[in-house]
Amino acid sequence: MTGEQARGRPRSEEARRAILNAALEIAAEEGYSALTIEGIAARAGVGKQTIYRWWPTKADVLLDAGAAKAELRVPLGDHGSYAADLRAFLTASYKMANDAALSDLLRALMAEAQLNPVFGERFRRDFLERRRDALGVIVDRARQRGDLPSRPARGVVLDLVFGTIWYRVLATRRRLDKALVDDLVAVLTDGA
Amino acid sequence: MTGEQARGRPRSEEARRAILNAALEIAAEEGYSALTIEGIAARAGVGKQTIYRWWPTKADVLLDAGAAKAELRVPLGDHGSYAADLRAFLTASYKMANDAALSDLLRALMAEAQLNPVFGERFRRDFLERRRDALGVIVDRARQRGDLPSRPARGVVLDLVFGTIWYRVLATRRRLDKALVDDLVAVLTDGA
Amino acid sequence: MTGEQARGRPRSEEARRAILNAALEIAAEEGYSALTIEGIAARAGVGKQTIYRWWPTKADVLLDAGAAKAELRVPLGDHGSYAADLRAFLTASYKMANDAALSDLLRALMAEAQLNPVFGERFRRDFLERRRDALGVIVDRARQRGDLPSRPARGVVLDLVFGTIWYRVLATRRRLDKALVDDLVAVLTDGA
Amino acid sequence: MTGEQARGRPRSEEARRAILNAALEIAAEEGYSALTIEGIAARAGVGKQTIYRWWPTKADVLLDAGAAKAELRVPLGDHGSYAADLRAFLTASYKMANDAALSDLLRALMAEAQLNPVFGERFRRDFLERRRDALGVIVDRARQRGDLPSRPARGVVLDLVFGTIWYRVLATRRRLDKALVDDLVAVLTDGA
DNA sequence: GTGTAATCGAGACGGTACGTCTCGTCTTCTC
DNA sequence: GAGAAGACGAGACGTACCGTCTCGATTACAC
Numbered sequence: 008m009t010g011e012q013a014r015g016r017p018r019s020e021e022a023r024r025a026i027l028n029a030a031l032e033i034a035a036e037e038g039y040s041a042l043t044i045e046g047i048a049a050r051a052g053v054g055k056q057t058i059y060r061w062w063p064t065k066a067d068v069l070l071d072a073g074a075a076k077a078e079l080r081v082p083l084g085d086h087g088s089y090a091a092d093l094r095a096f097l098t099a100s101y102k103m104a105n106d107a108a109l110s111d112l113l114r115a116l117m118a119e120a121q122l123n124p125v126f127g128e129r130f131r132r133d134f135l136e137r138r139r140d141a142l143g144v145i146v147d148r149a150r151q152r153g154d155l156p157s158r159p160a161r162g163v164v165l166d167l168v169f170g171t172i173w174y175r176v177l178a179t180r181r182r183l184d185k186a187l188v189d190d191l192v193a194v195l196t197d198g199a
Numbered sequence: 200m201t202g203e204q205a206r207g208r209p210r211s212e213e214a215r216r217a218i219l220n221a222a223l224e225i226a227a228e229e230g231y232s233a234l235t236i237e238g239i240a241a242r243a244g245v246g247k248q249t250i251y252r253w254w255p256t257k258a259d260v261l262l263d264a265g266a267a268k269a270e271l272r273v274p275l276g277d278h279g280s281y282a283a284d285l286r287a288f289l290t291a292s293y294k295m296a297n298d299a300a301l302s303d304l305l306r307a308l309m310a311e312a313q314l315n316p317v318f319g320e321r322f323r324r325d326f327l328e329r330r331r332d333a334l335g336v337i338v339d340r341a342r343q344r345g346d347l348p349s350r351p352a353r354g355v356v357l358d359l360v361f362g363t364i365w366y367r368v369l370a371t372r373r374r375l376d377k378a379l380v381d382d383l384v385a386v387l388t389d390g391a
Numbered sequence: 392m393t394g395e396q397a398r399g400r401p402r403s404e405e406a407r408r409a410i411l412n413a414a415l416e417i418a419a420e421e422g423y424s425a426l427t428i429e430g431i432a433a434r435a436g437v438g439k440q441t442i443y444r445w446w447p448t449k450a451d452v453l454l455d456a457g458a459a460k461a462e463l464r465v466p467l468g469d470h471g472s473y474a475a476d477l478r479a480f481l482t483a484s485y486k487m488a489n490d491a492a493l494s495d496l497l498r499a500l501m502a503e504a505q506l507n508p509v510f511g512e513r514f515r516r517d518f519l520e521r522r523r524d525a526l527g528v529i530v531d532r533a534r535q536r537g538d539l540p541s542r543p544a545r546g547v548v549l550d551l552v553f554g555t556i557w558y559r560v561l562a563t564r565r566r567l568d569k570a571l572v573d574d575l576v577a578v579l580t581d582g583a
Numbered sequence: 584m585t586g587e588q589a590r591g592r593p594r595s596e597e598a599r600r601a602i603l604n605a606a607l608e609i610a611a612e613e614g615y616s617a618l619t620i621e622g623i624a625a626r627a628g629v630g631k632q633t634i635y636r637w638w639p640t641k642a643d644v645l646l647d648a649g650a651a652k653a654e655l656r657v658p659l660g661d662h663g664s665y666a667a668d669l670r671a672f673l674t675a676s677y678k679m680a681n682d683a684a685l686s687d688l689l690r691a692l693m694a695e696a697q698l699n700p701v702f703g704e705r706f707r708r709d710f711l712e713r714r715r716d717a718l719g720v721i722v723d724r725a726r727q728r729g730d731l732p733s734r735p736a737r738g739v740v741l742d743l744v745f746g747t748i749w750y751r752v753l754a755t756r757r758r759l760d761k762a763l764v765d766d767l768v769a770v771l772t773d774g775a
Numbered sequence: 776g777t778g779t780a781a782t783c784g785a786g787a788c789g790g791t792a793c794g795t796c797t798c799g800t801c802t803t804c805t806c
Numbered sequence: 807g808a809g810a811a812g813a814c815g816a817g818a819c820g821t822a823c824c825g826t827c828t829c830g831a832t833t834a835c836a837c
Contacts, residue, residue: 207786399812591781
C-alpha cells in the first residue's frame with residue numbers, strides 16, 4: 008500500500024516551479040549571499056511558509072533547482088580504454104566547471120555545506136557521492152579490463168580528480184583546460 | 200624612515216589581541232556560523248567599532264587570528280630528492296588538515312571566500328597563494344636537480360596536491376593518511 | 392462597509408497594549424531621555440520591528456499612550472457665564488498640569504515637537520489643536536451669550552490661556568494655583 | 584584677589600570662537616537635532632576634548648553662542664506710562680521671536696531644557712530669569728508711578744506676557760504681530 | 776635656558792542606541 | 807489542508823555619537 012490517501016489541497020506544482028526559478032534568478036543576478044527566503048518568496052509571489060514547508064534551507068532550494076540542469080551531463084559510455092573514458096569524463100566535467108552560472112552555483116553550495124553541517128551531509132550524499140560513483144564506474148570498468156595502474160588506490164583516484172577540479176573552481180578560479188585534462192590522464196594512466 | 204608620523208591615540212595592542220583570541224575561541228566553541236561581530240566584541244570586552252575599524256569582515260578577523268598559527272608549519276628544507284621533499288611537505292600538510300580546530304577554521308574561510316568575493320581575493324592572495332609558493336619552491340628545486348618528471352606541468356602539480364588535500368577537507372571529510380601521501384608521491388614522481 | 396478586507400495575520404492588540412504600557416512606565420521611572428525603542432521593546436517583550444511598524448518615533452508611542460488618559464478630562468459643560476465656564480476649564484487644566492507624571496509627559500512631547508518637525512506637526516494637529524478647539528467652544532458660547540469682552544480677540548484668548556499654562560509647565564516649573572486662575576479670569580472678563 | 588595665577592598654556596580664544604561659530608552654523612544649516620559635538624569639532628577644526636573642557640553639553644555651547652546676539656535687544660527706557668513701556672517691550676520681543684534663526688535657537692534651547700534637567704536649571708537661571716527681570720523692571724516702575732492695575736499680580740503679568748510669546752513660538756508657530764501686542768497691552772492695562 | 780603645567784589637534788577606545796534586515800513561526804482568510 | 811499575506815519575537819547588522827583616554831606638539835610662567 009504505497010498510497011497514503013492525500014487529503015486536502017494538493018501541493019501546487021506551479022508554486023514549486025516559481026520558487027525554483029526565482030531562486031536561480033536571484034542567485035544569478037545578485038549572487039548567492041544576496042539570496043534570502045524572503046526574496047525568493049517575493050519574487051515567486053509565494054508565501055514564505057510555502058518555502059519552509061518543502062525545503063529546510065535556501066541551499067536546499069538551490070540544490071533542488073540546480074539538480075535537473077547539472078544531472079546526467081556526465082557521459083559514462085565505454086570508450087574502449089581507461090584513458091579514453093577518463094578523458095571523456097574530464098572533458099565533460101570541465102565544461103560544467105567552466106559554465107559561470109553553474110560553477111557559481113556549485114561554489115555557493117559547497118560553501119553552504121561547510122557552514123551548515125546538516126545541509127553539508129545532504130549535499131555530500133545527494134550530489135558529491137553521486138559524482139564519485141559516476142567516476143567510480145569508469146575506474147571499476149578499467150580494473151575489470153586490466154587497464155588500471157596499481158596506483159593510486161581507487162579512492163585516491165576519485166579524490167585526486169575531483170579535488171583538482173574543485174580546487175580550480177574554489178581556489179584559483181582558473182578555467183579548466185585541455186592541458187589540465189592531458190596532465191591528469193597522463194598521471195593516472197602511468198603516462199601511457 | 201618609513202614612519203608616517205602617528206597622530207592621535209595609538210592603536211591598542213591589547214584590544215587587538217583580545218579580539219583575535221575571542222574570535223578563535225567562539226569559532227572553536229560554537230562554530231563559525233555562530234560567530235558574530237557582536238559576539239566577538241562582547242567576549243573581547245571591546246566596542247564593535249574597534250573591530251570594524253581594523254577588519255572589514257569577521258572572516259578577516261579569523262584569517263588574521265589564524266595566520267600566526269598556521270604559518271611556517273611547513274618545512275621547506277632540502278631532503279635530497281623531489282620525492283623526499285614532497286613527502287615531508289605532504290606529511291606536514293596533512294597534520295595541519297587533521298587538526299580539527301585548524302581544519303574547521305580553513306573550511307570556514309574557504310566557504311566565506313566563496314560567498315564574499317572581496318574577502319575571497321584577500322584569502323587567495325594572503326593565504327592560498329603563499330601556500331602555493333611554498334610548494335612551488337620544492338618543485339623548482341626538483342627541476343634544478345633534474346628530478347622533476349616532464350608531466351604534469353608545474354601549475355598542475357600545485358593544483359593536484361592542494362586540490363586533493365582541500366577536497367578531503369571540504370568534501371569527503373576523511374582524514375588524510377600515509378596511504379594518500381604514498382599515492383600522491385608515487386603519482387607525481389612517476390611511481391619511482 | 393469601510394472594511395478593506397484584512398489580509399495576513401492581524402495586528403496584535405496585546406503587543407500594542409504592552410508597548411504603550413512599557414513606554415509610559417519607562418518614561419515615568421527613568422525619564423523621557425532614558426526612553427529608547429530598544430528599552431520599550433525589551434520591557435514589552437516585543438520585537439523592535441513591531442514598534443517601528445506602527446509608530447514612527449518614540450514620541451508618537453508616548454503621544455498615543457498618553458492620549459486616552461489626558462483626553463476628556465476637560466469639562467465643557469455650560470456653567471451659565473463666561474467667567475464660570477473659564478474658571479471650570481482652568482481649574483481642570485491646572486489639575487492636569489499639576490499631575491507630575493502627566494506634565495512630565497507633556498514637557499517631553501513639547502520638547503520633541505521642537506526637535507522633530509514632523510512629529511511637531513502631528514503633535515500640534517492631534518493634541519494642541521484639539522485643546523484649542525475645546526476652549527474655543529467656551530469662547531464661542533460666551534460670544535453668543537453676549538458675555539464676551541470685545542478684547543482680546545478670540546485667538547488671543549486661546550494663546551493667552553494656553554501660553555500661561557504651558558509657560559508655567561515648561562519655564563518656571565511653578566505649580567498652577569487658584570490665584571493664577573482668578574487673575575486669568577479677571578483679565579479675560581474685564582475684571583468683573 | 585581674583586587672580587588665580589594662570590599656569591600652563593592659556594585657553595585659545597581662536598578655538599573658542601571657532602566652536603561657537605561652528606555650532607551656530609550647523610544649527611542654522613541642518614537644525615539643532617543634527618548638531619553633534621563631533622560635528623562641531625570637525626567643522627571648527629578642533630579636538631572634541633577642547634569642547635568638553637569648556638562646555639558640559641552642546642546646548643550650553645549654543646546658549647553661549649547665542650548669548651551676545653540675543654542680549655540687550657530689549658529696551659528698558661522709560662516711555663512715560665506703563666502702556667507705553669509695555670508696548671515697547673512687546674514690540675522688541677516680537678521682533679526677536681519673528682527672527683527665524685533666533686526663534687529656532689530658542690526653541691531648541693527650551694526643548695533641551697526639558698530633556699536635560701541640569702541644563703534646564705542653567706537655562707532658566709541664565710536666560711529665562713533675566714528676561715523676567717527685565718520685564719519686572721517695567722512692572723515695578725509702573726507700580727511706583729501708580730500706573731499698575733491691581734490685577735493681575737506681578738508674577739502673573741510676567742507669566743502671561745512670556746507665556747503668550749513662548750506659546751506662539753513653540754506651539755502655534757504663528758508670527759507675533761501688532762494685533763497681539765495691542766490686545767496684550769489692553770488686557771494688562773484695564774483696556775485703557 | 777630649563778623645567779613644569781595646562782592647552783591644543785588628533786584619533787582610538789568601550790559603550791549604547793539607532794533603524795534595517797532576515798530569520799523561522801504564527802495567525803488570519805481564501806481556494 | 808495548502809496557499810498568499812503579513813504580523814510576530816528574535817537578534818545581528820553596520821553606523822553614528824557619546825564622553826574618555828592617550829598621544830605628540832605648543833605655549834605660557836617659574837626658576
